[in-house]
Amino acid sequence: MVFLLFFGSELRLPAFLQVFGRAHPLVLHFPIVLLLLAFGSELIVASSRAAVPKNTANWLLLSAAFTTVITALMGLFLSKEPGYGGDEVTTHKWLGIACSLLAFGWYGLKDQVRRNKAITTVTGIGVAAVLLVAGHIGGNITHGEDFLFSPVLAKSETPQVPFEDAIVYTHLIQPIFEKKCMSCHNSSKAKGELVMETQQLLLKGGKDGKLWDTTAAGFGLLMQRIHLPLESKEHMPPQGKPQLTDEEARILYLWIKAGSSFTQKLATLPDSDSLKMIARSFFKSKDEEQYTFAAADENTVKKLSNSYRVVAPIATGSPALDVSFFSAAQFKGEQLKELEKVKDNIVSLQLSKMPVTDEDLKAIGSFSNLRALNLSFTKVKGDGIKYLAGLQHLKQLSLSGTGITTGGLQPLAKLKTLIAIEVWNTAITDKDLTSLKSNFPKAAFDIGYKGDTVIAKLSTPIITAANDKQIFSNTSLITIKSPVKAAIIRYTTDGNPPDSLKSPGYEKPFIIGKSAVIHARAFLKGWISSDTATAGFYKSGIKVDSVFLITRPNPRYIKNAMDGKAFIDEALGGVNFGTPEWVGYQDSVLEIYLFFKQPVKVSALTLNGLVATGSDIFPPDVLQVWGGTTTQSLQLLSQTRPTQPSANQPAYLADFTGSFQPRQVSLIKLVAKPVRLPAWHPRKGKKGWVFCDEVLVN
Template identity: 50%
Template sequence: MQRWKNIIFNVTLALNILLFFLFIFDSRLHVPPWLQVVGRMHTMFLHFPIVMLALCIFWELFSGYKKSYVGVKAEIGDELLLAAAITSVITALMGLFLSREDGYTADLLVWHKWGGVFISFLSLGWYVFRVKVRQIKPALLTTALAAMVMIIVTGHLGAGITHGQDFLLAPVIAEKQKPVVLFEDAEVYTNMVQPILEAKCISCHNSEKAKGQLIMETKEMLLKGGKDGKLWDSTQNDFGLLMQRIHLPPQSKKHMPPQGKPQLTEEEAQILYYWIKSGASFTTKVAALPQKDTLRLLASPLFQTIETDDYTFAPADEKKINALNNNYRVVKPLAIGSPALGVEFFSIEKFKADQLKELLNVKDQIVSLNLDKMPVADEDLKTINQFANLRKLNLSFTNITGATLGELTKLKELKLLSLSGTKIKASNLAPLVKLPKLTHLFIWSTAIAPEEINKLQREFKTATIETGFRGDTVVIKLNPPVIQNEEQVISQPVPLQLKHYVKGVTIRYTTDGSDPDSIHSPVYDENVMLDKKEIIKAKAFKPGWISSDIVEKIFYKAGVVPDSVQLVNAPDPQYKGEGGLTVHDGKIGSLNFRDGMWLGYRVQPMEALFYFNKEVKVSSVTISSIVDINSYLMPPQEIEVWGGKDKASLHLLKRMQPEQPLKEKPAYLTGYDVNFNSSEIKILKLILKPLPKLPVWHRAKGDKAWIFVDEVFLN
């Protein structure tokens, strides 16, 4: 045994001499490929010296001091120290070889190397002078403490190189506790793209460890790219290097993130794809994106809004809320289960200042207050400033002059303030700079001059000043009408509710899915009723203005309700909705197909059986679905409807092939109508077959398509 100890000690001593020599001439060191393999074993081998040194510290300090055990203690301690010394120097040499690879260039790496070399020398020195160290208790404590501190510090620096700075302490560092960002304030890059890069990319592409000479910590470095070129190019079919690497097979050497690292989710990959496709802007706000923009839809589940934010104050007494509601004032919760209240006034003639004071009964719960076009006076702001939790205040086209705007500085939570169409002056706005959370100030249609607005924008450093459009010679495009009907499933006739906020606008609409025009399409009035499945498209027109974009919504008629539904083929586990209940619960899913309201099928067809306790007469089936071409969600290849009195007597009622898209387009909701001769049935079978291959023009041509269903209506 002693012979082997001598051999190991001599090897350890020789390796430490080699380590010292290589460390001194580190800048001239060239590592051949076979040694690079040895170097890459550093991360696997480094646990041995850590464990050995930890055992040495424990054994030397806490193994006992009875004289009868001194010999045994010394022998075991010697072996542990020697094991720590040999593993430390081997690990340090491996790390030195690894450090010569590309990407390890920062100061953090230098200190990590110094730490590894120090631990190796300390371990060897401790073994050489072990007898004297044991005899002097302060020396033993100092040596053990130095070893423990160096293990922690060097390990922390190594973790920083591999996983990014402050990896160890990140969960408890206050700076890492990012504030909650609401949808209204979120930016596409800062709040959607950058968190993905930080979580999945920066551990290998940072200023401490720049693999491929690529650093992804700043906008400037992202635009610069790495040794293989720029990260993206929106003019290329595949949008460049970043998207190429993401979509390589996981086993590919160039796939990013590499195997063993956390991989991008489907949602994260889509966010990067659509961000690059839209031009990779670093400043675009989510709320500024079009309503049907895919990035905006992907953002919806990621952020709270003012209406759906998590409020901690207690809800108001329901009796108080009911007492405040009348024909001219509505007080209601902003979201289901939320204590936050929104207040709207409707009648100019009936408005009185006392009606604001009555709201003080629920002042802590009011988050949104809409006084648009009401005869609110300057002195009324003394009442409004008592709503301490107010986030959104609309004073547009009121009678305020701005003389008492300083009263609003007490609203420390205020985020959105609209003073459009009032008599305010630029000087009146100065006190509002003190509002700590103000993000949007609307002052369009006021007498404030453009040069004054520029000055104000410099003063309001955290708030965006919205001024609307200025210019008398340019034709302006109308914004789309608003379809106010919330319920899309109609059980009885209801009036169609269309609205536009610009006076003098004519709204024209269609119910057959065609686009409305300014001549042939009917003009909307309040007598239009919805009583069957209809695709409402509406458009706003006004002389001297560019007509608006089309707004669209599908309404379904709730017909015969089955007594039970059996899904013969189970949906994909990711998109299983609520099982069979999903297709007859009266709820229409959104364009966000991950909202838990959809049934998704890809490998096998959707096959469902609808059971009725009594015979029913059915002549049509309508299937509510979604098409999202970029996410591989396509119309079914074929739909079959079967019916009969029992399973044995089922016969084909109708077979149809929905029209397939011929090019890429934004995601949209749709419904498939299958009409057939009226039949009396007790069982109906529905089969939807997904496309076996995506079309040749699709970027994933040849791959399997998805079909999504959320509601089936029988009439």
């Protein structure tokens, strides 16, 4: 166990040891029980009581020590599998090993410990404490944050976010991910190489590709996996884990369908938007009222609802009712009079596109607690507005698309609560606003806008390769998509930005046979062209068998690099350098050995890197490639000085290549020295960073 702790980074597990490691969650219950039983028996032996024979206590303590070590070994093997990493797994591993060593030492020194009951007590409490903390962290890795102690920990009340301030992703989508997905997809336990802790990692996806794609049938992997049969191996969440409710699945679907924005507020969604309607039950409005009137009879409310009219409470337990009409063909004025039975409970009335006349407004005028009234695109001309003058609580009124005039609104001028009036697509114009505002000083008028003056910006295209692999052996099939199907996509493969005229237009997936950085933009008449999408695809030459780090990366970017896999795992990072693919050097020079099982003929080495001047990440000052048959026979094959940025610019991916005459080697030494920040940089003279996520040979 101790040997593997220090040298396990070189371990490659055969299949039978993987099975052994995966039994860790099953076997770990034995040492927990046996250690606690051993603690009790040792207290009895130390007290010189005959209840537990010394021989029995010896075997119990030995069994506890043995099963603890076996369980720790299993945990070490399990941690070698993909998906396990991060500080929490490392801490859990060390605590498990500490517990093993303590139990082993306790057994070896049992006779000395038993001579003093106080020492026995301290030893037992110490081992139990380490065991408890290790179990707590293990529970976090398996089941989510604070799984063990959550029932007894004081729960901090999350402030209730008002509906007007709620962000769709932050307050509606993210809680679903945290509750139903994060226990298996976090930085400590990344099943399928998927981490869902940040927006960047969500967009990156896992080993099977991106989580969602608004241009794909079914909207991508996330929705497909959710709707697989529960017994399916790929169903998410897996069988035995808390499942998504129908409402949660519906919320995720609607969010992805709408473009999966991370910043959009709920309040900015159209009133008819399904996601907004669902969300209203989760959030309270800033100015949500506490209604003092009594609730209407439940049976009466149910009888008033039918196929063309819905009468329902605005929230669970609220006495306030919302009434909506749906069928213009079935609407009759008498249906408003039928609402007399609940007239004091109606606070919202939706009559948009119904054939409501001015005479019908007389019945509405009796709804004394009405707050919101929608009469848009009805037959109202304005003569019946006088019937609404007694609605002392009315706040919102929509008369868009009706025959209303400035004079027709005058009967409502005395309503002090009226704060929003919609009159677009009516005879009321910009010129009438001055007089209206003088009569309605507290009200905001919406008279609409000219749609032909608004220019929208196209979404950035999405560039993908077959199987979402950016590194390929022979050829790669490239697909470029735009959420706006009518848009024309133009692309380049020579590193230059595409323009709207000269660059080739994308018509169907195309094949590349060599490394290329592809840029793509979407264009459409009457729209602002999209931002440029960039993606690099690299043809692999000679496969490196193993990597040894001569120098250590910065501690912040070390956890994915120490076994060298980050340099040769064929997983490329994006412009966010906080993702697991990136390895960063600043205070030390990047120096690594690349080993080959058989001698190979090499002629070039490429370091795939990142440049982000605002974060002090620059190309290497010097890139050296050394080669030979042993570490003592290395010769300098290439030394290059990559071009440095001359001004601050957005982050971008870059390749730094050293080429040389073909040479037969068994190993390569790569050296990349960080640059001193240039004079134009705010932190001039300080050391910059070198970030690398992959090394490619030939």
